[in-house]
Amino acid sequence: MELDLSQHVGxxxxxxxxxxxxxxxxxxxxxxxEAALRGLPxxxxxxxxxxxxxRTGLGRPQRVILAGHIxxxxxxxxxxxxxxxxxLYGCGSADMKSGVAVQLRLAxxxxxxxxxxxxVFYDCEEVEAERNGMLRLSRQRPELLAGDFAVLMEPTGCAxxxxxxxxxxxxxxxxGKRAHSARxxxxxxxxxxxxxxxxxxxxxxxRQPEVDGLTYREGLSAVGVRGGVAQxxxxxxxxxxxxxRFAPDRSPAQAEAHVREVFDGWDVTVTDVAGGARxxxxxPAAVAFVTAIGGVPRAKLGWTDVARFDALGVPAVNYGPGxxxxxxxxxxxxxxxxxxxxxxxxxxxxxx
Amino acid sequence: MELDLSQHVGxxxxxxxxxxxxxxxxxxxxxxxEAALRGLPxxxxxxxxxxxxxRTGLGRPQRVILAGHIxxxxxxxxxxxxxxxxxLYGCGSADMKSGVAVQLRLAxxxxxxxxxxxxVFYDCEEVEAERNGMLRLSRQRPELLAGDFAVLMEPTGCAxxxxxxxxxxxxxxxxGKRAHSARxxxxxxxxxxxxxxxxxxxxxxxRQPEVDGLTYREGLSAVGVRGGVAQxxxxxxxxxxxxxRFAPDRSPAQAEAHVREVFDGWDVTVTDVAGGARxxxxxPAAVAFVTAIGGVPRAKLGWTDVARFDALGVPAVNYGPGxxxxxxxxxxxxxxxxxxxxxxxxxxxxxx
Numbered sequence: 001m002e003l004d005l006s007q008h009v010g011x012x013x014x015x016x017x018x019x020x021x022x023x024x025x026x027x028x029x030x031x032x033x034e035a036a037l038r039g040l041p042x043x044x045x046x047x048x049x050x051x052x053x054x055r056t057g058l059g060r061p062q063r064v065i066l067a068g069h070i071x072x073x074x075x076x077x078x079x080x081x082x083x084x085x086x087x088l089y090g091c092g093s094a095d096m097k098s099g100v101a102v103q104l105r106l107a108x109x110x111x112x113x114x115x116x117x118x119x120v121f122y123d124c125e126e127v128e129a130e131r132n133g134m135l136r137l138s139r140q141r142p143e144l145l146a147g148d149f150a151v152l153m154e155p156t157g158c159a160x161x162x163x164x165x166x167x168x169x170x171x172x173x174x175x176g177k178r179a180h181s182a183r184x185x186x187x188x189x190x191x192x193x194x195x196x197x198x199x200x201x202x203x204x205x206x207r208q209p210e211v212d213g214l215t216y217r218e219g220l221s222a223v224g225v226r227g228g229v230a231q232x233x234x235x236x237x238x239x240x241x242x243x244x245r246f247a248p249d250r251s252p253a254q255a256e257a258h259v260r261e262v263f264d265g266w267d268v269t270v271t272d273v274a275g276g277a278r279x280x281x282x283x284p285a286a287v288a289f290v291t292a293i294g295g296v297p298r299a300k301l302g303w304t305d306v307a308r309f310d311a312l313g314v315p316a317v318n319y320g321p322g323x324x325x326x327x328x329x330x331x332x333x334x335x336x337x338x339x340x341x342x343x344x345x346x347x348x349x350x351x352x
Numbered sequence: 353m354e355l356d357l358s359q360h361v362g363x364x365x366x367x368x369x370x371x372x373x374x375x376x377x378x379x380x381x382x383x384x385x386e387a388a389l390r391g392l393p394x395x396x397x398x399x400x401x402x403x404x405x406x407r408t409g410l411g412r413p414q415r416v417i418l419a420g421h422i423x424x425x426x427x428x429x430x431x432x433x434x435x436x437x438x439x440l441y442g443c444g445s446a447d448m449k450s451g452v453a454v455q456l457r458l459a460x461x462x463x464x465x466x467x468x469x470x471x472v473f474y475d476c477e478e479v480e481a482e483r484n485g486m487l488r489l490s491r492q493r494p495e496l497l498a499g500d501f502a503v504l505m506e507p508t509g510c511a512x513x514x515x516x517x518x519x520x521x522x523x524x525x526x527x528g529k530r531a532h533s534a535r536x537x538x539x540x541x542x543x544x545x546x547x548x549x550x551x552x553x554x555x556x557x558x559r560q561p562e563v564d565g566l567t568y569r570e571g572l573s574a575v576g577v578r579g580g581v582a583q584x585x586x587x588x589x590x591x592x593x594x595x596x597r598f599a600p601d602r603s604p605a606q607a608e609a610h611v612r613e614v615f616d617g618w619d620v621t622v623t624d625v626a627g628g629a630r631x632x633x634x635x636p637a638a639v640a641f642v643t644a645i646g647g648v649p650r651a652k653l654g655w656t657d658v659a660r661f662d663a664l665g666v667p668a669v670n671y672g673p674g675x676x677x678x679x680x681x682x683x684x685x686x687x688x689x690x691x692x693x694x695x696x697x698x699x700x701x702x703x704x
Contacts, residue, residue, distance in 0.1 A: 073581075073582050073584070073585060074581065074582055076530070076581075095532075126582065126584065127582075127583060128583060165534060167533075167534070167584070169583060178428070178680065178681055178682060179677075179680065179681060180447075180654060180676070180677075180679050180680035180681075181519075181571065181573050181575055181595045181597065181680075182517060182519070182571070182597050182653050182654035182655060182676075183569075183571070183653055183654070183676070183677055184571035184572075184573040184597070185558075185569075185571065186677055189553075189573055189574060191550065191574035191575075191576070191577050191592070192550055192553055192554050192573070192574060194550065194577070195547055195550030195551060195553075195554055198543065198544055198546065198547035198550065199547060201541075201544055201547075202544050202547055206537075217535075217537075219533065219534070219535070219536035219537065220536075221533050221536040221541055221544070221586055222541060222543035222544060222579070222580075222587070223533055223543075223580055223581075223582070223583055223584065223585060223586070223587065224543070224579065224580030224583070224587070225543050225546070225577050225578065225579045225580060225590060226577065226578055226580075227574070227576065227577045228574075228575055228576030228577060228578075228593065229425075229426065229428075229575075230425050230426055230478065230479075230575070230680075231479060231480060231521060231575055231576070231593070231595065231624070232425070232478060232519070232575065232595060232680070233425060233575060233680050234573055234575070235574070235575065235576070238577060240543070241580065241583070243533045243583065243584060245533065245534050245536070272583070301534050301535055302532060302534035302535070303534060324532070324534075324535070325531075325532075325535055325538055327532050328530065328531065328532040328533075328582075328584065328585050329530055329531060329532075330530060
């Protein structure tokens with residue numbers, strides 16, 4: 001599979017979407033991106049697993065980072081891509097292969113940006129934090145992520161989105177007592193007991209706090225449930241996996257304490273947590289970028305690796321084509337006009 | 353693994369328990385039983401998959417069948433077997449390797465019974481009906497199951513148990529709408545919706561009808577639940593597998609109609625159904641057996657292959673060592689005294 005970086009950014013997005021890259025299976029796409037960038041003389045290329053970092057080395061006084069993940073959620077019958085009335089449909093079209101297409105176009109066609117640029121393409125953003133390619137890079141090659149300002153090209157509908165919410169996953173376990181299902185009254189059915197866990201979730205009042213002038217919106221949802229021993233056994237265990245999305249006024253520790261309080265009395269195991277990031281839009285580098293791009297910044301609801309950059313001390317914002325509300329849906333799509341707009345504004349910023 | 357059929361029936365039970373034989377993995381045990389029976393000159397042996405049929409051919413006017421399944425539910429940390437104060441503990445000890453031990457003891461040591469005897473050992477009783485080894489035999493070698501009366505040696509605590517309840521499995525499906533879990537309010541969470549299915553199960557009023565003088569007791573239970581797309585996706589499907597145990601006054605069709613009515617408005621898929629059997633204790637062959645064994649017959653609650661014999665026109669009852677309420681539990685066990693009692697009474701009946 002060969003990528004032609006000279007084609008229109010919309011066509012390039014379609015090419016990227018059509019190379020399936022569900023988390024953990026990004027290799028074919030990483031190979032294609034590596035092959036496309038390898039021949040560009042103004043970039044130094046590094047590969048780490050299925051992550052790639054391409055850097056200019058012009059000795060500019062500032063270095064900016066453009067970063068995007070190349071993995072997608074599982075395909076839901078929505079491949080290959082197709083174009084309809086100016087909208088490109090397909091798994092990953094919005095989240096975030098259109099942003100990756102903009103990165104690749106800029107990498108190929110802006111050999112002499114006014115700031116040095118680091119392009120980061122990474123794997124496993126859509127799964128648990130420990131597998132995240134950016135986390136791996138930050139541990140193994142932190143020097144590759146150094147910079148003065150970072151733009152995460154996650155879908156924001158071409159608006160600058162500040163900060164991000166944190167995400168926590170926990171397993172809530174209901175227990176019971178096994179018995180033969182022909183004599184169900186001798187056991188205690190753990191799946192029936194899990195009805196109370198679902199009751200808590202259904203009645204959960206989600207917060208909508210304001211943080212540094214931006215309004216966030218939380219959520220607590222079941223993302224998985226499993227239970228059952230055999231087809232004729234009253235099960236003694238049922239596990240509901242919940243995902244808590246928390247505003248950046250709560251730390252990971254506070255988020256965990258909250259979930260434990262909500263499920264007081266149940267067996268709670270936190271399996272995965274990634275803190276959010278406060279907006280940080282007062283930083284001079286962020287102000288300069290926002291001024292160049294235009295528009296009114298708003299809160300980022302989805303967790304993104306701005307939190308990772310935040311932890312590395314690099315100011316970062318989210319900005320990219322695609323409606324974040326279309327992400328992870330069967331009908332995921334992106335407007336070609338937004339991809340073009342994003343490429344144009346980023347190009348103007350990098351060459352001004 | 354070699355089975356010594358001359359040892360005490362309790363020791364033989366322990367040997368059988370220690371040969372793990374979860375449904376679908378009965379081969380080692382079937383091989384051991386085949387090897388033990390192969391050398392007995394008064395028996396003709398047939399093998400079909402992991403089922404075995406051994407028959408005397410003495411030209412007696414009556415033929416009786418002693419049948420038992422050799423598979424167990426999944427092991428729950430309760431192997432190998434151990435003996436404690438006259439109780440033998442271990443997966444399958446009650447359901448029903450003690451009954452199988454009695455069959456094997458009789459097969460080896462009663463070369464000239466007063467009735468011809470067919471010993472049936474079969475696989476996959478603990479799983480969905482379509483895999484049942486007795487069903488397979490009844491389709492492929494019905495002549496091997498011909499007879500005047502059958503005893504299923506399922507655990508009954510050495511009481512004669514009449515008939516059996518039917519069993520039906522169905523998948524009840526809750527649907528929703530996928531969305532990114534960071535914006536949960538844009539989706540409809542199918543796992544949350546399944547809370548209503550669990551509510552129906554928790555509030556279900558089970559019947560206890562009297563049929564031909566025996567009292568049955570029904571139950572409707574979740575035996576499995578699954579749901580979830582990815583760790584950050586609001587799931588659009590959640591499936592609860594339910595098991596309905598129904599008294600023999602309801603046909604499979606009536607049982608299905610009942611489950612569909614209970615879950616009216618939900619997507620219901622019946623995956624497996626096996627009808628029950630009315631007590632049938634008025635049959636002369638059953639009367640003769642009950643008289644020989646003694647005691648007061650009662651209702652069989654668990655589904656057994658008496659229903660299969662019932663369908664083949666062979667009167668059949670349940671009778672064997674072991675408390676049926678211990679079956680499928682972590683602490684499954686059988687009293688050595690019951691195994692011995694069962695062997696003695698059956699031997700007396702077959703030699704009278």
